[in-house]
Amino acid sequence: MQNILVTGGAGFIGCNYVRLMLEKYSDYRVVVIDKLTYAGRLENLQDLAERYGDRYAFVQGDICDGAAIDGVIAQYDIDTIVNFAAETHVDRSILEPDAFVKTDVLGTYTLLESARKGGNLRYHQISTDEVYGHIAGDHNSLEDDKMMPRSPYSASKAAADHFVHAYHITYGLPVTISRGANNIGPYQYPEKVVPLFVTNALAGESLPVYGDGQQMRDYQYVVDHCEGIDLVLHQGVIGEVYNIGTGKEMTNLAMVEILLDELNLPRTLIRHVEDRQGHDRRYSMDVRKIMSLGWEPSYTPEEAIRASVRWYVDNRWWWEPIRSGEFREYYQRVYGNRKVIA
Ligand code: NAD
Ligand code: DAU
Secondary structure, eight states: OOEEEEETTTSHHHHHHHHHHHHHOTTOEEEEEEOOOTTOOGGGGTTHHHHHGGGEEEEEOOTTOHHHHHHHHHHHTOOEEEEOOSOOOHHHHHHOTHHHIIIIIIIHHHHHHHHHHTTSOEEEEEEEGGGGOOOOTTOOBOTTSOOOOOSHHHHHHHHHHHHHHHHHHHHOOOEEEEEEOOEESTTOOTTSHHHHHHHHHHTTOOEEEETTSOOEEOOEEHHHHHHHHHHHHHHSOTTOEEEESOSOOEEHHHHHHHHHHHHTOOGGGEEEEOOOTTOOOBOOBOOHHHHTTTOOOSSOHHHHHHHHHHHHHHOHHHHHHHHTTHHHHHHHHHHTTOOBOO
16 A cells, blocks of 8 residues: 545545545555535645645546546556545535535446456545434444435435445455544534534624434544544455444534533524424444454544634634635525524
8 A cells, every 4th residue: 555545635534634644654645636626625735745745646636537537546556545525514415415426426436446447446435424324212333234324415425335335245346434423623614513613603603503402423533533544444354344433422512512611602602493304313333343443532522522613713714714705605595594493
């Protein structure tokens, strides 16, 4: 493993992963391919060319474009593909599912074909706990549980997981899949709940909690997730799936209270608004399999929330230009006419 192609490397988790790989392995070259959608930001990678020289390269391109992928594989002698590229926001998938099917399903298939034609390259797929769907009772999802996706986003990610598995069984492609819980931390586009709420609060705006706020999520620090992905890539059993999360969930309201406490702002900023359509009430994964490889998170969910809040407080240069661009139109569309319920 020497020349890694990271798709979606200009996005939130991708850029944290690229940074980790370049720092950790001085003999690896990391090539990013990214379409630069609204969520892909060159500023997330802006210091890397100077710091790492030709160990790092960026190519603007679409994972649905097989010829472009084949060209990058040949040009950089790629031996490993890690696929982060996706449309990732559930609320956007409810408004416009089309792009999700294209990138998350067709894009994954296109990468798998390129990996196969390129001589069965090592392939790792970044998946999500959302493929398991809403988890009732006190069950924790195991890797071989049935996928029961319930949003256009999670249905697209589940379809991609099926293709990855099928390429392993049919063509012997050396694949692994990791399914991550909610990531938070530096460089997360402020449509996702933690950066949205921190930046709203700093702008003196209210925090729109969907429904009663009793939904359960496992908020993990993004660098912990990236360490887990790295471990699966190097030590995971080929053909297997690994859940990655802290294994500890909390309600959204508890998350918001920690966030406001770190900002020293009052809870009167909270507004309960009309719920997300088809909102999954609870995700919860069993993470013993990744832990058996020697991984454990270095941040608890509460530490992850506090560290994330501080990053947005300290990095206005990063999010202020985003919030004044395409984001405003999106915000108006999703929240403009949303009923306040409490
Ligand atoms: P993100 O939205 O921040 O970044 C996605 C990146 O993919 C962007 O840089 C975007 O430009 C790029 N992209 C989109 N369409 C593309 C295309 N057709 N071709 C090339 N590049 C394209 O997303 P993220 O939160 O960093 O998520 C990364 C991956 O991790 C996704 O596969 C997502 O499903 C998965 N995941 C995310 C979380 C989370 O909490 N954020 C948790 C588990 C799994
Ligand atoms: O679980 C992993 C998934 O986490 C990833 O696969 C997705 O790519 C990522 O977007 C994320 O999905 P969620 O839907 O869980 O994340 P989001 O930040 O959108 O919402 C987190 C919780 O907060 C969820 O229960 C909905 C709620 N929420 C969200 C927003 C944006 C609100 O209450 N208000 C909001 O305005």
